[in-house]
Amino acid sequence: MPLKEKLLIERVRRAATVRGQRVGHGIGDDCAVLPLPRGHEALVTTDFSLEDVHFRREWHPPDSVGHRCLARGLSDIAAMGGIPRAAFLSLALPAELPQSWVDKFVAGLLKLASRFSVSLAGGDTAQSPDGILADIVVFGSVPAGQAILRSGTRPGDFLYITGTLGAAVAALNQLRDGEKLRPRSHPKHFYPEPRVAVGQFLREQKLASAMIDISDGLSTDLGHICEESGAGAVVYAEALPAASGKDGLTLALHGGDEYELLFTARPNRGIPKQIAGVPITRIGEITRGKQMKLVCFDGTQEVLKPGGWEHFGQ
Amino acid sequence: MPLKEKLLIERVRRAATVRGQRVGHGIGDDCAVLPLPRGHEALVTTDFSLEDVHFRREWHPPDSVGHRCLARGLSDIAAMGGIPRAAFLSLALPAELPQSWVDKFVAGLLKLASRFSVSLAGGDTAQSPDGILADIVVFGSVPAGQAILRSGTRPGDFLYITGTLGAAVAALNQLRDGEKLRPRSHPKHFYPEPRVAVGQFLREQKLASAMIDISDGLSTDLGHICEESGAGAVVYAEALPAASGKDGLTLALHGGDEYELLFTARPNRGIPKQIAGVPITRIGEITRGKQMKLVCFDGTQEVLKPGGWEHFGQ
The missing domain is CATH 3.30.1330.10 (PurM-like, N-terminal domain)
Incomplete structure (x- = not known):
């Protein structure tokens, strides 16, 4: 050596x-x-x-x-x-x-x-x-027995996300475009914060029925929850905690490299607006059937497909 | 992708x-x-x-x-x-x-x-x-508390090795010389057998005071036991379960890529000649001081240094 x-x-x-x-x-x-x-x-x-x-x-x-x-x-x-x-x-x-x-x-x-x-x-x-x-x-x-799996949700559950969406992949796009970024000014990309305290709170309070992180992107990882739970889902575009407009929506739905938690809870569970200092947003619900749907800004529905986030080297 | x-x-x-x-x-x-x-x-x-x-x-x-x-x-x-x-x-x-x-x-x-x-x-x-x-x-x-560490031996303990030594690195040397080998004819190199049953028996019977596998070579890994236990060791060349002669000795002491277990036991522990079908050989003992010594075939002693086995790509 x-x-x-x-x-x-x-x-x-x-x-x-x-x-x-x-x-x-x-x-x-x-x-x-x-x-x-x-x-x-x-x-x-x-x-x-x-x-x-x-x-x-x-x-x-x-x-x-x-x-x-x-x-x-x-x-x-x-x-x-x-x-x-x-x-x-x-x-x-x-x-x-x-x-x-x-x-x-x-x-x-x-x-x-x-x-x-x-x-x-x-x-x-x-x-x-x-x-x-x-x-x-x-x-x-x-x-023992308390790990929050992907498979525990059922139709009628509400769908929640921690934090905000899209900033990590937006910074990545700037890098791809050749921009120089100050790392400390783009912490979501350079220094992402794992939501450990939020996950533990949800488990201790028995609030979440299923959970996943969205490192592969919201649409892909919601797909994993739906698949493992044998259910579908509907997501409301206007509910997403993301930048406005179509670009903001695309980054929020399909941008990966993101370490927020996506979780579901029975509708009668009171989910705080904020856990461990992190905002929690209700973005949709779990449905019967196996399809994922998006309710667009204009109220029309379209099928939501896993966006297939890939790492940037591939 | x-x-x-x-x-x-x-x-x-x-x-x-x-x-x-x-x-x-x-x-x-x-x-x-x-x-x-x-x-x-x-x-x-x-x-x-x-x-x-x-x-x-x-x-x-x-x-x-x-x-x-x-x-x-x-x-x-x-x-x-x-x-x-x-x-x-x-x-x-x-x-x-x-x-x-x-x-x-x-x-x-x-x-x-x-x-x-x-x-x-x-x-x-x-x-x-x-x-x-x-x-x-x-x-x-x-x-809990029963893992056999490297640090548990003391002067006076006997030193044992499972199986035989040197065949793995001998096959590797043949490969290096450009020879074609039939993998099934050289299982010590191509299909090494981890000594899981031996390790468990020694732990269950509370026979071993320290243990390590010799994937880095006997001399190097004995050095780890000595260092962690603050002791020295003496190894008898003629006791080693290896091919005869100086080449056999060198391969046995310094050849790595070997998955036998090196362990120590208090002298009053009766160590079976064979455990789970694997021969066990006493090859030396733990001593005071921090030096490792080799007693050669002719009875003279020399200092045994870690051989520094390196993987073959380096």
Whole structure:
């Protein structure tokens, strides 16, 4: 192994040891040993962050790449109503990558991790033949039987979304058009906030019947809920918390790269207008049949098809 | 996303659904939900398998790559005395890769998984710019407080190894020399057997004080036990279950890519000569101080340094 890669690996390890909080007692052993609270089940999610697929070195500062890498996994835990506990980072790095890039990447990831009391509990490092490849595993837990699945909704349930829609993909479109953006001015794209506290509140209060994050875009992920629950849905264009006009609507419906939570609740559940500081908006309802429909601004209905959000490298 | 990649992904998913056994109830959801037996802790391990680092397409048939990929993770669970429960496969594939390669890769992985009742519970798939990249996560469990760590040994403990040493790296050297090998004739390299049953027996019977797998080579991994336990060790060359002569010794001490278990036990523990059909050999003992020593065939002692096994692509 070239010396340079060894140094990179050492630096990742050191960063994790100094700044991560330890959970369990097997860290650095063959496996991490992770205790669960009594009566909890484990949650596991894995997500790739690949250069030129999920990020570009010329667009994204390294701390944003680290933040986004972990945010994807935290958002999956949030979408189950779970408590994130530990992360595992597997990182394949090209030999020419500057150490400063890795340092900042790890710093961005650990900053987000520490805000959610998540330890970096392990991982793997290797040299990549071409491009940066990160695979993040987030381990969490949830009281047994209480995970909020995609499959729990039924006709008549109301449909809700957290936060606002479209800003992440709007920033991405600006980058694609060659604009230079100040990352801190576009946090929805560069530093998305996983809705962990909202997910936990909905689970604790038993408010949500189904939930998903909309990292693949609202229309696609609503499709997943409908499919898993054997139901249809109607969405009201004018209810969407998005920029106005047709462009705003398209970005809100089909823009991905978004870490809001889409959830359903029985109509008699009182859903707060705001949870953990995040606005909650009712945007539609679950229907019989398997079709998704959009009620347009003029009141006409059209069929809503999954928009098929793809990452920008493909 | 190109159609071809979508087909590949579909095929991986279908294979996992048809042949994997389901654990938990979140599979296909944002996270897998994995129940643990009462009083157990979770074990998590992650390992990369990268083309031209851990395998070569011209050397390794795809079912061997799939087998080796999962074996690395299962061996880490074995080294804690744990019970493997579920695996997560993240796979980045180059666009030109034939579907038949992926089918056989997945078949090799699932064949090994089903032998250990391990479900393929999730993962991620993406297109790779160059080369095949797999990241395997194995999730397991162990009764709380009973995981066998690297740090539990002390001076006076005896040192044991499972199976035999050196055959895996000997086959690798033949491949490096341009020889064609029949994979089934060299199972230690192409289809290594993780020592899961041995690890569990040692844990259940409370026989082992420390344990590690020797995927990095005996000298390096013994170094990890010594370091974590704050002790030294002596190894007897003539006790090693390896081919005779100096070459056999070097392969046994420093050859990696090996999935035997190295463990220690108090001298008063009766360690069976064979566990779960695998021979167990006493090869040395743990000493005071921090040095590792080798007692050579002629009775002289020399310092044993970690051999620094590196994967063959580096």
